[in-house]
Amino acid sequence: MKKNKVLKISTAGSVDDGKSTLIGRILYDTKSLKRDALEAIKKNSEQKGYDYLDLALATDGLVAEREQGITIDVAHIYFSTPNRSYIIADTPGHKEYTRNMITGASSSDIAVILIDARKGVVEQTKRHFFINNLLRINELIVAVNKMDLVDYKETRFNAIVEDFKKLAQAGSYKEQLITFIPISALHGDNVVASSENLSWYSGKTLMQHLENIQFEDIHQNTQARFQVQTVIRPKTENFHDFRGYAGKLKGGELSVGDKVVVLPSKMKSTIKTIEFYDKKYTKASIGSSITITLEDDINVSRGDLIVKENQLPHEAKEIKAIICWMDSTPLISSTIYQFQYGVKSVKSKIKSIDSKIDTDRMGKEQETNELQLNNLGWATIQLAKPLHFDNYDENKDSGAFILIDTKTNNTAGVGFIQHKESLN
């Protein structure tokens, strides 16, 4: 079967920077808008008395948004070119919606930050850059929009690029690739097709750039992490003794014959088979939802981590992490939360809130004893049992966790493990 390629993109911009218009424009110019959707947009634009197509209407989904004219939650938009499929997580730019931005960015390969050419780098831009830098999004595209309103001037674009580069120097994740593209979402300049108006710009259009991104560019080199989701025991005649461990491989590769360790029990074994549905394979790579069997009959259950013998993760009962708080009840020390790491769930206690991170001032820290909705900060968390983990900068897929409020069952926060002391 042909390998399906999917590129996941998150978008960030302040209100009215033209994010919805840009997405609508991409859909329109790649002919992804179907006739009925287009007719609905036309009808709606006419009703509102616009003399142009309000392409922003292609994405604003909920009634409340249509009424207020703003985007209030993460929406997913899908389109494809003959080359690959794309998923855009459209995240809102309001100050109070940091949590939506992190939600959108957490499942994205790359990010697009929008800047209004008239306004340049603003407070919001700093936050958007900081969060994408914190999440270690490998590829960042800065789209300078509304170039038509600054007469498509090269000097204006260059000034914004300079400002942004200054901002980027303060980022902690230096390997991030940043590409700047001048566009006009409303008129379509440099979105899909290149533009006469911007003839001074010799780089790729936004779409050309996206089409050329290679997966090797955006995926880190990681170690194999296989967390068991469920144990498969058919108990049928043909598969009487079958005991398979089902899970999704996060990071690296696993091969038949690999010497492995099961954590937390530290029992050793060897991979006997790697299976996907009714076929056996010699190898599996990152992302595959496989079932494996082991040579030895040892006790393995849900949440256990299977790793290669020579690629052990860290182990600790107390960890440090950057938390993004997503709940209206603030995070304070001494409270109990359910700690979910991948599919593993343990009780945890917030030992201390160590500082608050100011996203508008490039992560400047200040002392605090609580984190409120949409705050970012450092915390120390004590776990009921020792955890085997990676730091977020070592493996994005296995370096994050969520905190669940045990009273409301809500996902109250997300954490990025940065436990430097534990490096072994």
Added chain:
Amino acid sequence: MNDIVINNPLEDEAIYIFREVAAQFEKPAILFSGGKDSITLVHLAKKAFYPAKIPFPLVHIDTGHNFPETIAFRDNLVKEFGLELHVHYVQDNIDAGHVKEEQGKYASRNQLQTQTLLQAIEEHGFDACIGGARRDEEKARAKERIFSVRDDFGQWDEKNQRPEVFDMLNGRIAYGQNVRVFPISNWTELDVWTYIQNEEIEIPSIYFAHKRNVFERDGLIWTANDDVVYREKDEIVTEKTVRFRTVGDMSCTAAVESLAFSIEEVVKEIRQSDLSERGARIDDMRSEAAMETRKQEGYF
């Protein structure tokens, strides 16, 4: 032995979600409509748990307005996979006077499904219902979570959804709540069709071009079946070669003229089509907020 597992990110994600449902819930069920999306779900569930059997029953909310081909297909599939099937009838609810049937030209039982579904959930005590909805189908669905928590009345509170970060799924619920799960959230219509083609999945015959008695209304092609679909005297029945892109009730699913007799031709047609799938759903054309309103009331 094959060399390396070729991964298809959408399939891997769906399988991952199915396995989380099996592990996190006590009594999950697959909501089965007989359409291509729910057939794809069953296929993915089979892959997720192989060589064990699919650990969930199927639940079908039968409006009584289904295409007979869909029902026949359903019964076959259940037999072939050795599945458990619960059918709940909207008609029972109408007869008992619990709900009132719409009358007239645009009457549809689509909205009545919600009541019957909620009763089925309560009767069996399902804590998770797996559905084949996709985010690309409709604007309100674009904001749906993969694990979507519903209250005791099945209501969706779209402004107060749990954030879903990375691939961590939080299925913790209070007594009385339940979760709707959407494993193919991130698939597009074309993804589903390509998958059906690549995996050689069988689907009901009405998805392929066939001759059918139909009539036209508001530019759409309706099935002529006077028992189920109301028809005015001047709406003339003719025979046309048509197929269905989406399969719901006869009274709310329009056909399209088509000569796509094989899966290859269907995929080609979808690729070239300039009309979206939901454009053939008469129920969504009622108003711009049609789907969102139905979802808030507990619809899929």
